[in-house]
Amino acid sequence: MGHDSRSAIRRDAAGIAAYAAAFGASFGAVSVASGLSVWQTMVLSLMMFSGASQFALVGVIGSGGAGLAAVPTALLLGVRNAFYGVPLTRILARRDLTGPRRLVTAQLVIDETTAMAVGRDERPEQRYAFWVTGLLLFVLWNSGTLVGAVAGSSIGDPATLGLDAMVPAAFLALLWPRLRTAEGRWVAAGGALVATALIPLVPAGVPVLAAAPIAVVAGLLPRRGREAAR
Template sequence: MARLTLDRTRQQALSVSVATGAYGISFGALSVAAGLDVWQTCALSLLVFSGGSQFAFVGVIGAGGGAGAAVATSAFLGLRNGFYGVGLAPVLRPMRGWRKAWAAQVTIDESTAVALAQPAEDLPARRAGFWWTGVGVFVAWNAITLLGALLGSRIGDPADWGLDAAAAAAFLALVWPRLAHRRARAVAAASSLLALALTPVAPPGVPVLAAALVAIAAGWGHPRPEEVPE
């Protein structure tokens, strides 16, 4: 049974790595089109390693913005990754030294989602989900960024293959098991509505980050323990 769960976890990790990694081709092409060279493009994927932040960085540069604005926008979009580290504490701690440094580097939407999609009582599966997805996406994202940077605009749009919908569906599937209780479903619905309401009026990054306010409101009172997602 434990083996079965681990296999399922790795299958999820692999699918997410492939679907997310494929987007590296868009990033690589877009970055070169914005005026960065191949080395700079690869350095962004290796060092920043957070899709939203990287697209924002080259977006600002491509639109003629300054380097300072690019750094600020990308850092702002990466703030949610800080919350993920807190949410992952019961899964990953204790950690020190290089292990913690690497865990930080691969703490992204995907690794967090796959880790927390595993059963709460199965700590090995949650850890495997985090590391397999984090490292899997890291390898795929960086390799395919290089490909995109070299091929530039000669390749098609990943949206033609439905990969944007696949990424959203993967996140939906990963959140799904955590919506067992009404309170969690209410949090998911309120967060989605708030993000959509803010999308036309707030700068990029704010809509998703604002969902943290919903979590604070939901966790502030005294929900019964079984209502809190593990």
């Protein structure tokens, strides 16, 4: 892995971490406004470290849901991180996945680290992208959360700056190299279509999970190219 690709990965990771800090601040402010203490808010960002689940949890609590009622939604949104473990296990090194190191690796398995890793072509770059993105994001997401939780409602809405457009744009950009093949394009289109169709029908978190079977079906289908080669 060349010096150039490493610095390019660091630059991209810094871009993601920068807007994550803004969303972290937004989360901190929303969480405290929903009735959580600064400590509870920080425990969420440090221990749960999964933006969608965190926003969902404080959203349910803020709308008056009794404590435990908020848990299933957060967990449902967290299930996709378990799925991400499968491709990441192939990308990461054996030492990332054994002993105490595995406990740290697991905490960093989220949308952003998965997208950054699978967005690269070579194994060492993929692993480097996972770690740089994960560690940088962890630090900035938590710093942002603390600032937002303490500053409260004086934190502006990230949507004013268009930061909410950065999120899908970033995932699309990271997915882009995987769309070079017809198979990648079909799988992506299928996943997007299934998820969109299910938005009004199922609880939050399920639409993204429902995209997974598309990959299973496509992966198990016999390849025409391979058949022809026989």
